[in-house]
Amino acid sequence: MLGTAASSAATIPTTAQTANSIRRAFQTTTFDSLSSSRHPILCARFHFLSLRFFSNVSTKAMSHSQTLHASNYHPQSSAPGNKQALISLSDKKELTLLGNGLQELGYTIVSTGGTASALENAGVSVTKVEQLTCFPEMLDGRVKTVHPNIHGGILARRDQKHHMEALNEHGIGTFDVVVVNLYPFYDKVTSTGGIAFDDGIENIDIGGPAMVRAAAKEMSYNNYLDADAAWNCVSEFRNPTCVIVKHTNPCGVASGDDILEAYRLAVKADPVSAFGGIVAFNIEVDDALAKEIREFRSPTDGETRMFYEIVVAPKYTEKGLEILCGKSKTLRILEAKKNEKGKLSLRQVGGGWLAQDSDDLTPQDIQFNVVSEKKPQDNELRDAEFAWLCVKHVKSNAIVIAKDNRMLGMGSGQPNRLESLRIALRKAGDEVKGAALASDAFFPFAWKDAVEEACESGIGVIAEPGGSIRDGDAVDCCNKYGVSLLFTKVRHFRH
Incomplete structure (x- = not known):
């Protein structure tokens, strides 16, 4: 589950041009081939802004006229339907566009330090964080947003009555959107010539990651x-x-x-x-x-x-x-985004790493060699290619049965190939007749084993790597039952 019950995470790219594009960005997460960002706080890549959108909930906004004096601090509810956005950015590129877009969509903007100043200079109405916390920014900006009046409004679950009662009791408003990007620590410490140790320390963000973690929990x-x-x-x-x-x-x-x-x-x-x-x-x-x-x-x-x-x-x-x-x-x-080919596949093991080329081959890269007496029809060959593409993504021992460009059944992860076959056959049911079967590795046995059971079930064509010392048995078995057998000379063997 991703954060509160009434929420959905989003990442907004720098190419946003209108309030509509901002609204769209609130609804979608950019999933950049699952590559991790330089900042370890989120697994999904930050493009420009990371934010959290809470829908269909009433919110509170602080009045601009409220002062920083705690004795005069009496939070008031905003008009029904008003929404509140918290913005704190290191990289302020396109901030004006974002601020105007949020304001056009009806958000009251709460912001910190330089971000608030930049918005004000652009003519965007801003409520400063101090007006909510009743405490000035201090320690050269180190302490700004780490405060119950901020994090309470982010963390509260709106489907929990006691959470909302606690916010009301303490006069804390909720936030619908949190917009944060972090200090450029990686860029600073890897810059040409490097930076002083103290400068590196100054670029370690505390408040930003805390808000991101509070607002937008990672996927599991x-x-x-x-x-x-x-x-x-x-x-x-x-x-x-x-x-x-x-x-x-x-x-x-x-x-x-x-x-x-x-x-x-x-x-x-x-x-x-x-x-x-x-x-x-x-x-x-x-x-x-x-x-x-x-x-x-x-x-x-x-x-x-x-x-x-x-x-x-x-x-x-x-x-x-x-x-x-x-x-x-x-x-x-x-x-x-479409995956790039040619990358290494890495796996950690005790004491080190294993590396191998990714399994990037397609049916166009290999030969489906006919080794049986019966040659497959064109449609059977297409089914075999389809099954072969599917089985490369199934954990070994892997069997896929397919026909007419669809998977009918698959068996995965079994210690023996025969059991994977039986699972796949059971799922395929009566549709197995004339279908294609692909195995991610060779069959060690044929007679009274997986190959013969596949043939007896009505399978029309089998695609497997070959390479067993008993390949001849597999060929003989398929010939006996009139089944086409194709050797690919490529093993998937996904572990």
Whole structure:
């Protein structure tokens, strides 16, 4: 869960041009291929501003006429529907645009030190933090926002009655938006010529990270892993594709010109596992697709509305984003850039690291060599290529069964390949007849084992790396049952 129950995180880029673009930015998180920012406070990359948006809640704003004298401090509620934004920036680029945009959207702006001065100089109305804390900034600006009147208004959960009662009791207003970027510590200490130690210390931010952590909790460790897995998988496909991931394994994959139908078929592959999973698309999410995601009922009962943790796509239309934001208070909506090829895959082990080339190969990079008497039809070869692309993202031992550009069933993570096959066959059900099967590694045995069981089930074509000392048995078995067998000479073996 991401922060309070009535919230959704967002990152706004520097390219915002209007109040509408600011409104759009509040609804979406930029997911820059999951690369970590230089600042360790957030895993998602900071572009310019990191902020938190709380929707459909009443707020309080402080009057500009209030003084810093505690004895005269009597917070007053703002007009119904008024919203309050807290801004504290080191990099003030496009601050005026942001301030004017927020003001146009009806926000009362609360700000600190240099940020407040810059906004005032630009003609933007500002309430200074001191007016809320009743305490001046001190220690050369070190202490500004670390105060209950600030953090109470950020941290309070609006769905908790006792939280709101406590704020009312102490006269603390809530914040709808927190806009922060941190001191440029990394840029300073890595600058040409370096900087003095004392100057480096001065660029360690305290208040900024505290506000970011209070306002915008990170996605969980598992959410990042699953979102990364979903995006990596869906990015493999050229045609419009939907991928659904659960625990880093794709449990549903489908491609087609009709992305709505592809989404439905991806869910159908394993609706039980898809519930609570991550949904990824390799094309823009428009209003029609967003509505389908929001309203689609589980194929298991036709009544339960599908629930997802995350939706990730390269971009969203404004209407599509608006529709998705109404699906769930906790749904994370992520934008992602296409992955670069050629990067190393790193894994930490006790005492060091393991490094290997990423598994970037596509069906166009390899040969599907026919080693059986029966040659696959063109549609069977396409199914085998599709299954091969899917199985590279499934944890070993991995088996994927596919047909007509959709996953029918998959078995993953089993200590033996036969058990993975049986799981995949069970999920595929009656649709297994004539389907393609892909294995992430070779079959160590064929007779009375995985190859023969696959052939007996009605599988039409099998794609596997080959390389076993018993490859001949696999060929003979497929020939006996009239099944096409393809060797790729490429092993995935995802661990």
